[in-house]
Amino acid sequence: MNVQDRRRLLGPSNAKPIVFSAATDIQSSEPKKDESSSFILNSGLIENCNGSSLVEIRDPKVTQHQTSLITSVYGPRATKGSFTSQASLSIQLKNGSSEKYNTTELKEVSSFLVNVFNSVINLSRYPKSGIDIFIYILYDKVLSEESKKSNNISAILPYCISAITLALINAGIEVDDIATAGYYKGDVISFIKNGEEVIGYWKDEGNCESFDVALEHCKTEAQKFKNLITTHILEE
Amino acid sequence: MSDVISVIKRQSGLKYASIDNDEMENFSSDEDVPMVDIDGKSNGGKRNEAAAGEIVTPGELITEDPIWMRGHGTYFLENSTYSSAAGTISRVNRLLSVIPLKGRYTPETGDHIVGRITDVGNKRWKVDIGGKQHAVLMLGSVNLPGGILRRKSESDELQMRTFLKEGDVLNAEVQSLFQDGSASLHTRSLKYGKLRDGLLIQVPSSLVVRSKNHTHNLPGNVTVLLGVNGFIWLRKTSKMDVARETPSAGPASDISEGPTGAKSLNPTNSVSITRLEEESSWKIYSDKNDPSITPSIRQNISRYANVIKALAFCEIGLTHERIVIGYEASIAYSNIGELIEREVMESIGDDVINIEKMRGNGATE
Amino acid sequence: MTLSIAEKSYLYDSLTASPSIRPDGRKPHQFRPIEVSTDFLPSSNGSSRIISGDGSECIVSVKAKVIDHTLSDEELIQVDLDIAGERTDSPQVETLMSLLNKVLKSGPGFEHSRLQLTERYSFKIFIDILVISSNCNPASLISFAMFSALNTTTLPKLISSFDDLKVEELPMFDDYDLVNLKLKSPLVFLLAIVGNNLIVDPDANESEVCDNAIIVTWLDGKIRSPIRTLTLNNSYSKGFDPTLLQKGLKLIEENAAAVLTALESS
Numbered sequence: 050m051n052v053q054d055r056r057r058l059l060g061p062s063n064a065k066p067i068v069f070s071a072a073t074d075i076q077s078s079e080p081k082k083d084e085s086s087s088f089i090l091n092s093g094l095i096e097n098c099n100g101s102s103l104v105e106i107r108d109p110k111v112t113q114h115q116t117s118l119i120t121s122v123y124g125p126r127a128t129k130g131s132f133t134s135q136a137s138l139s140i141q142l143k144n145g146s147s148e149k150y151n152t153t154e155l156k157e158v159s160s161f162l163v164n165v166f167n168s169v170i171n172l173s174r175y176p177k178s179g180i181d182i183f184i185y186i187l188y189d190k191v192l193s194e195e196s197k198k199s200n201n202i203s204a205i206l207p208y209c210i211s212a213i214t215l216a217l218i219n220a221g222i223e224v225d226d227i228a229t230a231g232y233y234k235g236d237v238i239s240f241i242k243n244g245e246e247v248i249g250y251w252k253d254e255g256n257c258e259s260f261d262v263a264l265e266h267c268k269t270e271a272q273k274f275k276n277l278i279t280t281h282i283l284e285e
Numbered sequence: 286m287s288d289v290i291s292v293i294k295r296q297s298g299l300k301y302a303s304i305d306n307d308e309m310e311n312f313s314s315d316e317d318v319p320m321v322d323i324d325g326k327s328n329g330g331k332r333n334e335a336a337a338g339e340i341v342t343p344g345e346l347i348t349e350d351p352i353w354m355r356g357h358g359t360y361f362l363e364n365s366t367y368s369s370a371a372g373t374i375s376r377v378n379r380l381l382s383v384i385p386l387k388g389r390y391t392p393e394t395g396d397h398i399v400g401r402i403t404d405v406g407n408k409r410w411k412v413d414i415g416g417k418q419h420a421v422l423m424l425g426s427v428n429l430p431g432g433i434l435r436r437k438s439e440s441d442e443l444q445m446r447t448f449l450k451e452g453d454v455l456n457a458e459v460q461s462l463f464q465d466g467s468a469s470l471h472t473r474s475l476k477y478g479k480l481r482d483g484l485l486i487q488v489p490s491s492l493v494v495r496s497k498n499h500t501h502n503l504p505g506n507v508t509v510l511l512g513v514n515g516f517i518w519l520r521k522t523s524k525m526d527v528a529r530e531t532p533s534a535g536p537a538s539d540i541s542e543g544p545t546g547a548k549s550l551n552p553t554n555s556v557s558i559t560r561l562e563e564e565s566s567w568k569i570y571s572d573k574n575d576p577s578i579t580p581s582i583r584q585n586i587s588r589y590a591n592v593i594k595a596l597a598f599c600e601i602g603l604t605h606e607r608i609v610i611g612y613e614a615s616i617a618y619s620n621i622g623e624l625i626e627r628e629v630m631e632s633i634g635d636d637v638i639n640i641e642k643m644r645g646n647g648a649t650e
Numbered sequence: 651m652t653l654s655i656a657e658k659s660y661l662y663d664s665l666t667a668s669p670s671i672r673p674d675g676r677k678p679h680q681f682r683p684i685e686v687s688t689d690f691l692p693s694s695n696g697s698s699r700i701i702s703g704d705g706s707e708c709i710v711s712v713k714a715k716v717i718d719h720t721l722s723d724e725e726l727i728q729v730d731l732d733i734a735g736e737r738t739d740s741p742q743v744e745t746l747m748s749l750l751n752k753v754l755k756s757g758p759g760f761e762h763s764r765l766q767l768t769e770r771y772s773f774k775i776f777i778d779i780l781v782i783s784s785n786c787n788p789a790s791l792i793s794f795a796m797f798s799a800l801n802t803t804t805l806p807k808l809i810s811s812f813d814d815l816k817v818e819e820l821p822m823f824d825d826y827d828l829v830n831l832k833l834k835s836p837l838v839f840l841l842a843i844v845g846n847n848l849i850v851d852p853d854a855n856e857s858e859v860c861d862n863a864i865i866v867t868w869l870d871g872k873i874r875s876p877i878r879t880l881t882l883n884n885s886y887s888k889g890f891d892p893t894l895l896q897k898g899l900k901l902i903e904e905n906a907a908a909v910l911t912a913l914e915s916s
Binding site for chain 3: 134135137138152153154156157159160161164165167168172173235238240241242244245246247248249250251252253254255256260261264
């Protein structure tokens, strides 16, 4: 039960809410490790926000990337200005020290993620409020040789989506379903409802000849992420 | 030509005005002259004064007679009145004003308008009516659920958003004007209130002429509300629309039944007290559309919307007759989507003018 | 613009009907008419101005500069976008700009090698886009304008020799003769998903109620990247059946050629 009052100014910005008990921290800092893919999920690490997650991927076989993402969710908190019947969502992506992607591209990815999560979060539940999500790309290294040059951001999109989903659940924000995505040869497709509904499609490379194949691959990968997230939540 | 897209090539994107050197010299030599009449007829004491109904341009001399009171669209300089807008001159008693040909809608008391709520405030709603300022609709100027005899209470003030909220479209009458020209509206009649079962289109307000009746039932089970401010609502004809159209002295067997099913005690009066109470229930603020809007009615509404846009494109004033003629002319195009093409819009405009001319001749005989 | 709940549900019910009834009666594959004028900016190598039926308008200017491509491997086409009334760092502008730069990235069918002048020098194309007014997502309109501008772009004619790696000389151009660049840029289409229906080129009202939308890039008879889903409103956004995605791509594939011919003939 979260007793924090989000409708009022809460004093200095570095004030820490008292709601997070130490007990949950010890529990969640126990990293959940999946042997087959070394996909590490962690949530509730950052205390100063309403929900957070850490996603780390180290697997040269399945993915092209070695990546760490920190996601923090602030909100739903009151917004200033005129009445809005539902919450407004904002997502910001930030480069880590490697400064790998240019800001314009990150903004494009951010608005794509907003589009995806607009369809998932139950925004009408939170009128006149805002939900702010920050993703920090802590570390990102391309492992496969051929895609090193293209500097492709698509491959980390599924991790971003999983990370946001986990952080949202950690923050206790109502979502329709666990949104996950899969990556296959430049195609990123995000699903809900066991792959029956698409909520996002992103393609930066190549032509659109093998869409069916990509759809199937992405679906299985998304399912895999979803299972990992569910087991993580249950273990917590 | 394919039916996917039509691309019109413009001959030249921007027109460069070619100014001859001669003309330039003329301009500079005339610089000292304070006013050059557009016709260049006379500069001295005997200037042509513009008559009522004549079109004037900004800066044009209207009269040198100081007896006129200066209204909108004019200014006064050295005992002469000049126009400050492009439009027609209107003389009402001793008030001289220029009515602009184009421009935003200027509300007048008694206008039947269609507007959209932009803001919910303290005991009032702000309504966008396409004018210079937003109009105001006071909480006291609407029918509240529970009938007109009910007093408004504080709880009504707190739940104003349950009656009308941002984005809602309503029709209303201009009750009065404030000092600054903004309008105060009221919806204290059953023909006014929240609008449903259709869509809104916008045309320049100059195309809608003020008349006795602004609600018309059109063939094809569609009703149009021509707001004087150029906002036009097209909807499925409701039972109430049918009842309103039927002459009150006519056979009243089928009109006595209101939309709520309440039998009117007084069928000769189109709005009886009992029905008023029925109508003033929460239903008048409902956001639910009539579930029985058939696809053919939806298509008709789309067709009317395109016809009205075509008439507006040809700058033809909108009347009940013209909309019906335009609709009939548009039947020749079975695909409603064709009506957005420029040539089709022009041909419909021509048809309307021609048919009206023919019928107009017939009427004078 | 906000619509009332009744208007939205009327629109949504009309659009989800089978077949869909659009508020302006268009067929699902029908675009709004556009007006194009080209080659009107005297100081640009190519220009176009495009006006849509709903008053959306955008101007594209193409300028070229000679660069030494052996020194850097930067992209030879650079897009800069300005939307009237929007800050240059607003999410809308940045997202669209990033998308357009990706649309014009070199790829099969759209090789930037066409811009190469000599062994050493290339033209670098700067495309400046100004969206004067737009009521809905202007991506499609901009791509049509870019196509018309690039299609009519003329560049100075080279008169010096192609092989200049060994001889140190700058490329020389003819004083009068211009060569038509004839670069066919990819077209971008916006496709809205409402219920089980797909509609191209949604207008402002249709955008307000659609479940989701897809931006599709098309070149030379084929769908190509970038492809994106995006939501045009946040009240009706929801997921959709994966088969609709395939249907949508097919719909674009079928009708894009007609748009291309219409644009070329103008």
